[in-house]
Amino acid sequence: MTLANAKPEAQNLEFECDTGNYHTFCPISCVAWLYQKIEDSFFLVIGTKTCGYFLQNAMGVMIFAEPRYAMAELEEGDISAQLNDYAELKRLCDQIKRDRNPSVIVWIGTCTTEIIKMDLEGLAPRLEAEIGIPIVVARANGLDYAFTQGEDTVLAAMAHRCPTSAEVKTEEEKEERNGIQKLLSFGRKKEDGATAATDSEYKDHPNLVLFGSVPDPIVTQMTLELKKQGIKVGGWLPTKRYTELPVLDEGDYVIGMNPFLSRTATTLMRRRKCKLIGAPFPIGPDGTRAWIEKICSVFNIEPQGLEEREAKIWESLEDYLAIIRGKSVYFMGDNLLEISLARFLIRCGMTVPEIGIPYMDKRYQGAELALLEKTCHDMGTALPKIIEKPDNYNQLQRIKATQPDLVITGMAHANPLEARGINTKWSVEFTFAQIHGFTNARDILELVTRPLRRNSSLKDLGWDKLVKEEATV
Amino acid sequence: MKLAYWMYAGPAHIGTLRIASSFKNVHAIMHAPLGDDYFNVMRSMLERERDFTPVTTSIVDRNVLARGSQEKVVDNITRKDQEEHPDLIVLTPTCTSSILQEDLQNFVERANLDAQCDVLLADVNHYRVNELQAADRTLQQIVQYYLDRADRKGERPEGKTEKPSVNIIGFTTLGFHNNHDATELKKLMTDLGIEINAVIPEKASVQDLKNLTRAWFNLVPYREIGPQTAQYLEDRFGMPFVDITPMGIVETARCIRKIQQVVRSQGAEVNYEGFIDEQTRFVSNAAWFSRSIDCQNLTGKKAVVFGDSTHAAAMTKILAREMGIHVVLAGTYCKYDADWFQDQVGEFCDEVLISEDNGAIADKIAKLEPSAIFGTQMERHVGKRLNIPCGVIAAPIHIQNFPVGYRPFLGYEGANQIVDLVYNSFTLGMEDHLLEIFGGHDTKEGITKTMSADSDLTWTKDGLTELNRIPGFVRGKVKRNTEKFARERGVSEISAEVLYAAKEAVGA
Numbered sequence: 001m002t003l004a005n006a007k008p009e010a011q012n013l014e015f016e017c018d019t020g021n022y023h024t025f026c027p028i029s030c031v032a033w034l035y036q037k038i039e040d041s042f043f044l045v046i047g048t049k050t051c052g053y054f055l056q057n058a059m060g061v062m063i064f065a066e067p068r069y070a071m072a073e074l075e076e077g078d079i080s081a082q083l084n085d086y087a088e089l090k091r092l093c094d095q096i097k098r099d100r101n102p103s104v105i106v107w108i109g110t111c112t113t114e115i116i117k118m119d120l121e122g123l124a125p126r127l128e129a130e131i132g133i134p135i136v137v138a139r140a141n142g143l144d145y146a147f148t149q150g151e152d153t154v155l156a157a158m159a160h161r162c163p164t165s166a167e168v169k170t171e172e173e174k175e176e177r178n179g180i181q182k183l184l185s186f187g188r189k190k191e192d193g194a195t196a197a198t199d200s201e202y203k204d205h206p207n208l209v210l211f212g213s214v215p216d217p218i219v220t221q222m223t224l225e226l227k228k229q230g231i232k233v234g235g236w237l238p239t240k241r242y243t244e245l246p247v248l249d250e251g252d253y254v255i256g257m258n259p260f261l262s263r264t265a266t267t268l269m270r271r272r273k274c275k276l277i278g279a280p281f282p283i284g285p286d287g288t289r290a291w292i293e294k295i296c297s298v299f300n301i302e303p304q305g306l307e308e309r310e311a312k313i314w315e316s317l318e319d320y321l322a323i324i325r326g327k328s329v330y331f332m333g334d335n336l337l338e339i340s341l342a343r344f345l346i347r348c349g350m351t352v353p354e355i356g357i358p359y360m361d362k363r364y365q366g367a368e369l370a371l372l373e374k375t376c377h378d379m380g381t382a383l384p385k386i387i388e389k390p391d392n393y394n395q396l397q398r399i400k401a402t403q404p405d406l407v408i409t410g411m412a413h414a415n416p417l418e419a420r421g422i423n424t425k426w427s428v429e430f431t432f433a434q435i436h437g438f439t440n441a442r443d444i445l446e447l448v449t450r451p452l453r454r455n456s457s458l459k460d461l462g463w464d465k466l467v468k469e470e471a472t473v
Numbered sequence: 474m475k476l477a478y479w480m481y482a483g484p485a486h487i488g489t490l491r492i493a494s495s496f497k498n499v500h501a502i503m504h505a506p507l508g509d510d511y512f513n514v515m516r517s518m519l520e521r522e523r524d525f526t527p528v529t530t531s532i533v534d535r536n537v538l539a540r541g542s543q544e545k546v547v548d549n550i551t552r553k554d555q556e557e558h559p560d561l562i563v564l565t566p567t568c569t570s571s572i573l574q575e576d577l578q579n580f581v582e583r584a585n586l587d588a589q590c591d592v593l594l595a596d597v598n599h600y601r602v603n604e605l606q607a608a609d610r611t612l613q614q615i616v617q618y619y620l621d622r623a624d625r626k627g628e629r630p631e632g633k634t635e636k637p638s639v640n641i642i643g644f645t646t647l648g649f650h651n652n653h654d655a656t657e658l659k660k661l662m663t664d665l666g667i668e669i670n671a672v673i674p675e676k677a678s679v680q681d682l683k684n685l686t687r688a689w690f691n692l693v694p695y696r697e698i699g700p701q702t703a704q705y706l707e708d709r710f711g712m713p714f715v716d717i718t719p720m721g722i723v724e725t726a727r728c729i730r731k732i733q734q735v736v737r738s739q740g741a742e743v744n745y746e747g748f749i750d751e752q753t754r755f756v757s758n759a760a761w762f763s764r765s766i767d768c769q770n771l772t773g774k775k776a777v778v779f780g781d782s783t784h785a786a787a788m789t790k791i792l793a794r795e796m797g798i799h800v801v802l803a804g805t806y807c808k809y810d811a812d813w814f815q816d817q818v819g820e821f822c823d824e825v826l827i828s829e830d831n832g833a834i835a836d837k838i839a840k841l842e843p844s845a846i847f848g849t850q851m852e853r854h855v856g857k858r859l860n861i862p863c864g865v866i867a868a869p870i871h872i873q874n875f876p877v878g879y880r881p882f883l884g885y886e887g888a889n890q891i892v893d894l895v896y897n898s899f900t901l902g903m904e905d906h907l908l909e910i911f912g913g914h915d916t917k918e919g920i921t922k923t924m925s926a927d928s929d930l931t932w933t934k935d936g937l938t939e940l941n942r943i944p945g946f947v948r949g950k951v952k953r954n955t956e957k958f959a960r961e962r963g964v965s966e967i968s969a970e971v972l973y974a975a976k977e978a979v980g981a
Binding site: 020021022023024025026027046048049050052053054056057058060066067070071072073074075076078079083088089091092095096111112114115116141142143144145146147393396410411412413414415416419466467 | 507
C-alpha cells in the first residue's frame, strides 16, 4: 500500500467490539442521495419487497418525485431459478433504457442476490454489451455493510470506470471531464474579462482527485478552498454526470471527503495505483484545516492564511459554543461519521464518553483518530471509548446510568429517549446536511444545538419525563 | 422479476411485527440482516411512540451464511427473555430467512426449554403473503396457541358472560386511524349495552386470551386483519361473528342490526332500532348532511376511490349511496381478496380496478379526471400532480395520517369525520376551479395592494351588483382583474358588461 506520508501515531484510544445488535439504515439507502448526485444515472435495486419497503418509507416524499431508481423485485420463480436471471434483468433494463435512457445503470446487489449467489458481476458485462449502456455493480447489502458504506461500495465500483488520460483523447472529452474547473473559471472569466488560462494561479503539483459524494455547493466550496492554496482539483469521484467521471492515472493523488470510504480508497490504491493522502476529514473548521494542511504538506506547499481562517470561523460560532460547552454527547453509532463529529464536538468543548460506530477502519481513519486523540489532550478531556458494532440494548443501559446531555441516535430510539427526558439528535440528519468545510461548521452546530435550544425553551413547563414508570428498555 | 417503484402492502414480516408489537409484553425477534429493523423507525416516528418498540433482530451476517445461525437465534431469544421478561417472544422470519431455509422451528423448540416466556415461530412465508395476510395469520396463530394451551391445562373459563359481551378483533399498531376507531367502537358497544370482553391485539395481554370464549360474539371491523381469528373461533368454539364494517351511516346501522340478531339468537331481548334512529337522525350529522344543500351541490360529481378492501369498499358505498356522488372507479390493492371487493362495490361504481401497480391507478385517474380522489398517500401525490384534491382513506400513510386529535372512521362520529373529509376535498377543488376561471392566484401584476380603496375607477350600480354575486373568496381577485382590464382599455366606469368582458378576456 502506498499510503502517502503515513506516519504511525501512538494509539491510546480504547477500542471495543460488541455484539452488533444495533439499529442502522440498510446500505441500499445510498441510492437516495447518489441518484440525485449523479444526474444521468439509474439505480436498480435487485432485491425483495423488504428492500423496497425500506426505501419507500425511508425516502419519504422523494419517492413521489419520480426518482431514477426502481426495485427489480425478486419473485419466487427467481429464487428457485425457474426464471432465468439474465433474461429477466435484460427485460427490465430494456424497459429502463426505453423509459429513462440513462447514461449508466447501477445494479445494487442485496442480501437476497448474495444468498442465492446471483452472479451480477458476471451478468453485467454481457448485458452491457448487448444494450449499450454501462452497468455498474455494487453489492450494498445488509449482510456485509451498514448505511453509508453503501456509497462506498458504489464508488469503489465506479472507480474502475474512471478513464485514464490515455483513453481520453479528444479535446471535447477533456473539456467534459473537467466540469468543475469549467464551472469555476466561468465566473472568473466574466469577472476579469480574460479568456480562461487560470492555470498560472495553481502551483505545480501532481493530479489530485477527491472522492466522496457531497452536495454541489460543497464541491464548489472545497474546490475554491484548495484553489486559495494554489491546489488544483483534478476531478471528483463521483461527478454530476456519469459521463464526466474524472481521469485517473497511475501515481495520481487521491483524498477522501468522508470517513466511510475505505473500500473506495483501497480500490483507488490497489487497482488504480493512486496515492492516498491520509488526513482527518474536512468536518468542522479543525478538520477542514487539518485536511487542507495535509494536502499542502504532501505537495510541499506552504499553507496560506489557514490559521486565521480557522480562528475566524471559531469566533463566528461562539453563540453556539456557549450552549454546548461542558455538555456531554453520546454517539450510539450508525453512519460512520461518528469519529469526525466527536472530534469536532470535543474541540467545541463537549465531552464524549462513548463513540459507537458500525465499522472502524483504523488505517483509513488513522489520521482522524490521531487528531481525535490530540484534540482530547489539547482540551484536557478524557479519551472516549470507541465501540465497534455496538449493542443498542447495552448502550441504553449505559445512557440510563450516565444521563448524557445529548444522545446522537437513530429514529428508532429518539422518541423513546425524549419521553424519558434525554435530549436526542437524529443521526441521519448529519448524512444529509451540508457538514463539510469551513463554511458549514455552523450547520453542524445548528443540528447539535437544536434539541438543547428547543428543550431549554420548554424547560420550565415541568413535563420532561413523559412515561409513567421507568420501564425497562 | 418485477420492476417496481412503489408498493401498497409491505412485506410479510411487517404484518407479524404489527401484531406482536400491538400486544402488551410481547417481543418479536426478527431473523434478518442488519438494517431490516426499519419497522422500529416507522413505529417510533409515525405513531410517535414513547416506548421502545419491542422488536429486535437476530442478525444474519456472513458468518451465519457460512455456518448457519447455530446458537445465535436461541441465545438472542433467551437473552431477551432475561432482559425484558416478555410473556411471549415471536420469532419472525423475513425474506432472507425464507431462502436460507434454516430450521427456525427447531430453534423455537430449543429456546422454549430455556426461556421463561413462551416462544412461537410466526407461520408466514415472505414469498406467498403480504403484510396484511401475515398480520391476519399471526393474530390467529397467537390466539389459537393460547386457547389450545388453556384447554390442555383446563384453564379456559367455561360459559359466557352474564350480559351480552363482545371481543373486538383487529386493531393494530400502524393501522389507519385504528386507535380512534377502537375508542369509537368501544363507545358504541357501551351505548348498545354490550360489555367489552376483550379488544385484541392492541394493548391486550396474551395471558387474557384464554377468556376470549366468554364473549357472546366477535366483531371484526376490518376486512384485512381479524377474519381468520374470528373464523377460527367460530369453527372451534361456535362463536358467531359480525364482519360488517360500521363505516358510514348505512353500514353502521347494518352492523348494529346484525349484532342485534346475533345477541337475540342467544336469548337476550334487545332492540336497537330506536338507538339507530336517534343516532342517525339527531346525534350524527352525516344523515342530515346528505340532505342539506351543500351535499346537493356534490350530486353527480365524479370521484375515484382506491385503498385497502375495507376502506375503499366502505368509502365507495358512502359516496354513492349516502352522498349521491358518482364513483367512476373503485379499486383496491388487496388482490388476494378481489372477489369480495367486486361483490361489495359492483353496484356502486362504473368500474372496478384490482391492482398493486401504482402506475395503473395513476393512469386511470389521469384519464377519468375526477373532481376528487379518495385514496392512499400515493394517490394524494397523483392528485397533486394532476391538480385534483385527494382525501386519504387508507394505508400506506404518512405521519400526518396519525393525527393527535380524535379522528375515527368507524361508527357515528366516524361518519361525521368522513363528511368533513369528503366535503373539504370537494370544496377545495371547487375553490381552485373558481380561482382558475377568474384569473388564478397570480397577483404579481396587481394594480393596488388594497382590496377596494382609492381606485380611480367607478363601479356602476349594476356592476357592483354583479360583483357581489361572485363568491366571497374570489371576489377581491375578480375585482382586481376587472379593474386592471378596464384600465388597460381606458374604461373609467365599470358596468356589468365590463365585468363579464373582463372575465371572458381573462378566460381567453
